[in-house]
Amino acid sequence: MKRMTTILLANPLSLLGVLLVGLVVLLAVFAPLIAPFPDHRGAVVDFANFNKPPGWPHLMGTDVVGRDLFSRILYAYRISLILGVVVLAIAVPIGVTLGLMAGYLGGWWEYGLMRLTDVFLSIPPLVLAISIMGVLEPTLMNGMLAVTVMWWPWYTRLVYNITRGEKVEGYVLAAEVIGASKTHIMFREILPNCVPAVVTKMTLDLGFVILIVSSLSFLGLGVQPPTPDLGSMVAEGAKYLPDSWWLSVFPGLAILIAVFGFNLIGDGLRDILGADR
Amino acid sequence: MNTVLRHTARRIGTSLLVLFGVSVLIFAIARVIPGDPARVALGPNAKQEQVDQLRAAMFLDEPVVAQYGHFLSGLARGDLGVSLYTNRPVMTDIADFLPATLELVLVSGVMMIAIGLPLGILSARYRGRWPDHVIRVISLLGVSAPAFVWAVVLMLLFAFYLPLFPIAGRLHDSFDIPRVTGFLTIDTAIAGNWAAFGDAWRHLALPAFALALSGIGQAARLTRANMIETYEKPYIEMAQAYGWPEKRIANRYAFKPSLIPSLTIIGLDFAALLGNAFLVEAVFGWPGLSRYGVNVILRKDLNAIVGTVLIISAMFILVNIIVDILTVILNPRIRKADAR
Numbered sequence: 084m085k086r087m088t089t090i091l092l093a094n095p096l097s098l099l100g101v102l103l104v105g106l107v108v109l110l111a112v113f114a115p116l117i118a119p120f121p122d123h124r125g126a127v128v129d130f131a132n133f134n135k136p137p138g139w140p141h142l143m144g145t146d147v148v149g150r151d152l153f154s155r156i157l158y159a160y161r162i163s164l165i166l167g168v169v170v171l172a173i174a175v176p177i178g179v180t181l182g183l184m185a186g187y188l189g190g191w192w193e194y195g196l197m198r199l200t201d202v203f204l205s206i207p208p209l210v211l212a213i214s215i216m217g218v219l220e221p222t223l224m225n226g227m228l229a230v231t232v233m234w235w236p237w238y239t240r241l242v243y244n245i246t247r248g249e250k251v252e253g254y255v256l257a258a259e260v261i262g263a264s265k266t267h268i269m270f271r272e273i274l275p276n277c278v279p280a281v282v283t284k285m286t287l288d289l290g291f292v293i294l295i296v297s298s299l300s301f302l303g304l305g306v307q308p309p310t311p312d313l314g315s316m317v318a319e320g321a322k323y324l325p326d327s328w329w330l331s332v333f334p335g336l337a338i339l340i341a342v343f344g345f346n347l348i349g350d351g352l353r354d355i356l357g358a359d360r
Numbered sequence: 361m362n363t364v365l366r367h368t369a370r371r372i373g374t375s376l377l378v379l380f381g382v383s384v385l386i387f388a389i390a391r392v393i394p395g396d397p398a399r400v401a402l403g404p405n406a407k408q409e410q411v412d413q414l415r416a417a418m419f420l421d422e423p424v425v426a427q428y429g430h431f432l433s434g435l436a437r438g439d440l441g442v443s444l445y446t447n448r449p450v451m452t453d454i455a456d457f458l459p460a461t462l463e464l465v466l467v468s469g470v471m472m473i474a475i476g477l478p479l480g481i482l483s484a485r486y487r488g489r490w491p492d493h494v495i496r497v498i499s500l501l502g503v504s505a506p507a508f509v510w511a512v513v514l515m516l517l518f519a520f521y522l523p524l525f526p527i528a529g530r531l532h533d534s535f536d537i538p539r540v541t542g543f544l545t546i547d548t549a550i551a552g553n554w555a556a557f558g559d560a561w562r563h564l565a566l567p568a569f570a571l572a573l574s575g576i577g578q579a580a581r582l583t584r585a586n587m588i589e590t591y592e593k594p595y596i597e598m599a600q601a602y603g604w605p606e607k608r609i610a611n612r613y614a615f616k617p618s619l620i621p622s623l624t625i626i627g628l629d630f631a632a633l634l635g636n637a638f639l640v641e642a643v644f645g646w647p648g649l650s651r652y653g654v655n656v657i658l659r660k661d662l663n664a665i666v667g668t669v670l671i672i673s674a675m676f677i678l679v680n681i682i683v684d685i686l687t688v689i690l691n692p693r694i695r696k697a698d699a700r
Contacts, residue, residue, distance in 0.1 A: 209635030217657025
């Protein structure tokens with residue numbers, strides 16, 4: 084593990100990724116301490132300072148009701164990161180378990196689970212999330228639910244492909260011969276060999292979950308105002324182009340920095356682990 | 361050719377099964393809607409009799425399985441029901457809005473391939489040198505921002521600051537083009553109005569590029585990875601030992617086998633284009649399926665939601681069938697299996 088970290092940090096691009104993600108996480112965690120106007124995360128109105136271009140004390144300017152954009156972006160990072168972690172924490176165990184079952188048990192399990200996966204993967208991801216959000220009320224919880232529902236099949240497919248290769252290996256046969264249970268073989272023997280690929284994909288996906296959630300909010304189907312969200316901030320700001328460019332450009336840049344960071348780390352991990360499938 | 365035909369038939373069979381599954385899934389999602397869909401559609405002021413009438417017309421009082429049966433038999437007749445939002449058949453609505461979205465997505469898909477693949481080839485050829493680093497960073501940036509951010513940035517730069525392209529819409533109001541295919545870039549050509557033809561393309565350029573950016577990045581990254589794998593094969597080493605020109609080795613011997621796995625993923629990326637079209641259409645005021653889709657979703661218009669998602673998924677599945685058949689045709693190991 085220690086050696087892996089050293090190799091990862093030796094690559095300048097991965098190092099940049101670690102720095103960017105570290106910055107984003109620090110900003111999010113310490114938002115209440117860093118944000119110059121912490122109460123601007125909610126429904127505050129400051130008409131004396133509305134629509135100010137970037138400057139002092141509003142580093143990134145203010146929005147149409149005078150709220151500090153920089154403070155709002157920090158709080159939006161918090162929500163994005165929590166969403167990303169929660170979505171993966173639910174979707175990955177489900178996806179991995181189903182993938183192990185489809186790959187190892189074979190037969191009807193394999194056929195049924197993989198066709199189910201095909202069905203979910205046949206609806207363009209954003210469209211599936213949009214339709215789920217449309218049916219449910221647009222709240223934070225439902226946003227998480229919608230993104231989780233569209234995310235697990237990717238892990239099922241990934242783990243399924245690995246499991247199919249592993250189940251004919253000697254160590255699996257050996258475990259079968261000494262009478263190990265199917266559960267033991269799936270979770271204790273095969274699963275550890277899927278971990279590198281799953282971890283790599285999770286790093287990349289943290290960025291993509293942030294991206295999808297912000298896309299939902301951009302369409303008005305995700306996080307609802309006045310809760311700050313990067314996607315809805317861009318949508319709101321796009322109405323005031325080109326004059327108040329900062330309203331949409333800075334939140335957009337904030338998304339780019341976070342996702343770029345996660346992608347750089349994910350790429351670096353993939354190079355090291357060779358888990359490109 | 362026999363193998364190709366057999367493969368195609370099997371692929372279409374599986375796809376129909378998947379499409380059936382998609383219809384069940386969408387239908388199920390649309391029926392877990394909280395509250396009475398008829399009441400939501402008619403609003404709080406409607407009389408109870410009106411609501412009952414609509415419930416009967418939508419078969420809402422029957423069991424869900426029977427509702428699905430009605431839906432399937434309608435679908436077989438090409439009838440997706442009536443939209444409660446526009447009061448028109450969902451099929452008519454979709455036929456109206458789909459061409460604009462398809463035009464955007466198709467042009468964007470062509471950009472993705474025409475720009476992404478060459479970038480990937482260049483990157484692999486100059487692996488570890490500066491063109492490789494530049495292309496890798498650019499393609500990673502491309503996939504790191506959602507399409508709506510690129511749309512806003514491109515609009516700001518190339519429509520507002522440098523007014524090279526129009527800001528929104530599909531065509532300038534002064535042109536009146538009779539609708540034939542619904543694709544304005546084709547209809548203007550049919551009408552022989554070349555000024556309008558140019559205008560339609562200028563309107564299309566920015567949204568299509570904004571939509572294509574993440575796909576370009578994805579295609580370049582993938583092509584690079586596959587090419588590098590191919591470059592390590594002995595037959596490339598032999599070609600290099602013969603002293604053949606690098607360009608010929610890259611374009612002919614390394615690229616072809618790398619194209620096959622790339623194609624499959626590009627088919628999947630097409631899904632992303634269809635979904636992201638929603639975002640780009642919103643920024644550029646593109647009158648496609650997106651505005652319709654978001655509106656019917658916000659109004660909980662069941663028939664229209666099911667219809668829209670089903671059509672989009674069907675298009676995606678169709679593209680993947682085509683990609684699949686293409687890979688079979690391109691892959692001599694499968695194509696020539698009969699000859700052995």
